Amino acid sequence: MTIDGSHAEGLGEVEFDDEKHAEDRQFVRALARGLEILRCFQPQEPLLGNRELAHRTGLPKPTVSRLTHTLVAMGLLEFLPNHEKYRLRSSVLALGYAAAATSGIVELARPIMQRVVDEHGGSFALGVRDRLSMICLIHCHSKAIFTLRMDVGSHVPMLPSAMGRGFLVGLPDHERQFLVDRLARVSRRGGQTTQEIVQRAIDEFKAQGFCASYGEWLHDILSIGAPVISHDRQVVLGLTYSAFSYATARATMNEVMGPQVRQVAAVIGDEITRLRWRP
Structure with missing residues (x-):
């Protein structure tokens, strides 16, 4: 038996809050939002579209579209035209594996x-x-x-x-x-x-x-x-x-x-x- 996401509860809640960091001049909001997009992808849900990403992050869909476009250009996401969805590129997965391996x-x-x-x-x-x-x-x-x-x-x-x-x-x-x-x-x-x-x-x-x-x-x-x-x-x-x-x-x-x-x-x-x- 393999665990999947069908039993998940309380997953995907967004902690990022624009207002919380409004006074922090060192805080890069665009970077934070891009990382929120990447956090939405999970092993049991590897493919997500802009609509799903907007729902999970609470960000406007036009903002999500610009972020996913940028992440694709950076080689962190891959767009699958047949599904009209995105998935993580191996460059992102390598970060997780490296963290686990070096910890x-x-x-x-x-x-x-x-x-x-x-x-x-x-x-x-x-x-x-x-x-x-x-x-x-x-x-x-x-x-x-x-x-x-x-x-x-x-x-x-x-x-x-x-x-x-x-x-x-x-x-x-x-x-x-x-x-x-x-x-x-x-x-x-x-x-x-x-x-x-x-x-x-x-x-x-x-x-x-x-x-x-x-x-x-x-x-x-x-x-x-x-x-x-x-x-x-x-x-x-x-x-x-x-x-x-x-x-x-x-x-x-x-x-x-x-x-x-x-x-x-x-x-x-x-x-x-x-x-x-x-x-």
Whole structure:
């Protein structure tokens, strides 16, 4: 099973605000808008047209047309006439791959995560916050035919996923509440409120060292998450282990994999501190 964008929630919210930077003479508005266009492209949605880009950024369509024209001229976007849409050129993708390759986090965490899935099956993923979602930095899966697969760079919704909840419980109270308030404005989930969902994750983490999302993001997936925190608390990431519900019992997730997730999170946190890594 491969993650796609059909389960996304709260993705694509634009943080760029012209008014916020109106007094900043060093702020280049055109550059910021161009970067907003590039941020709209995701692994699960590689093709976007001007109308879609205007909707996602909140920018006027004529402005978007000028920006995409410029980005094509710069070799950062490619226009596909048959689709009347754009896609990222490899020059942009190279920036992301270079960032991942030089950050040290992949070499640091992947072997630790892979050892667990080789022994227990399932899959492990590590993510960092991007606005109101998480971006997958590393994904390790077992060799089983049926296992959850997630592309590096995929967006994972913060509220329903164990990765996002693991990240949220690791934040200082004021930072968490800021995100909870924003998530509450965009959440389409029924039943429990955003605050109640996050409080449940906090309570679970305090009681057992991890929090769960059992079928709440993907109905046939059991996931548990925990924060990866540097000793100075300047880095907080979300770690998650996932398995199919028909292959793994909840008791196994709680009693066997829960301690594994806690241990892996602690080891990666120690290594991030030692290397002084920053996302």
